[in-house]
């Protein structure tokens with residue numbers, strides 16, 4: 001008998017929808033299908049329109065502006081959600097940014113400021129996004145972030161984002177250890193390449209996609225939906241024994257050496 005994951009009555013906050021191709025939106029669609037109620041943050045005024053359009057089929061969802069590098073913004077998100085809902089069950093962090101000049105070229109020439117920007121936006125922000133959600137999760141909950149194999153192996157062009165993903169994955173383990181006693185689980189999905197706004201700024205993204213398709217055991221690229229499905233599992237009680245894990249959704253590419 002098929003067992004469906006039911007998230008009715010569950011609520012969560014999604015950081016990182018920019019448009020319909022955002023991984024955060026693919027995850028959201030799956031969570032909504034499973035019955036969850038969601039609130040969304042958007043980076044700035046410029047993205048409000050595209051995000052409103054993306055979520056337009058939903059019935060008056062909560063949309064809150066938030067630059068995740070601003071702790072006051074993150075706190076204000078949770079204050080507003082606390083007022084409206086009282087508690088939440090999960091949070092999705094699907095946020096990354098690096099200066100275009102720091103993607104591609106020689107890694108060793110990455111500037112100090114570019115390093116700070118990439119690490120602060122793509123790695124540090126997981127800490128306030130998770131820790132400030134904790135008071136809204138008195139009975140436990142789940143957090144999920146998005147990473148990439150470049151945390152472990154070198155992908156030409158990905159440069160400083162590889163460093164940021166390595167830091168992010170380490171945070172996943174440390175946050176999982178810290179909040180485990182409160183029954184708050186913290187995990188990451190390491191996704192294969194997907195065409196999104198952020199991916200477009202990575203030089204060599206097409207080569208990356210081709211290599212994954214040609215060399216992965218499944219001999220194809222992954223889909224947005226496959227990430228959404230795994231996210232649904234990781235944010236539900238079906239994964240109650242999993243925390244601090246980096247789960248690959250990569251068609252198996254990560255196991256192949258040659």
Ligand SMILES: NC(=O)c1ccc[n+]([C@@H]2O[C@H](COP(=O)([O-])OP(=O)(O)OC[C@H]3O[C@@H](n4cnc5c(N)ncnc54)[C@H](O)[C@@H]3O)[C@@H](O)[C@H]2O)c1
Pocket residue numbers: 015016017018019021022023024042043047066067068069094095096097121146147148190191192193194195196197198199
């Ligand atoms: N697309 C891929 O191939 C791929 C593969 C593995 C992992 N990822 C990761 O998935 C996550 C989502 O990226 P995506 O590919 O869906 O692209 P995307 O551009 O749709 O999403 C990135 C999001 O980060 C947000 N963001 C950037 N700076 C921010 C800030 N200061 N505060 C708040 N939000 C901010 C953007 O507004 C955007 O919504 C990223 O962490 C990315 O590294 C992507």
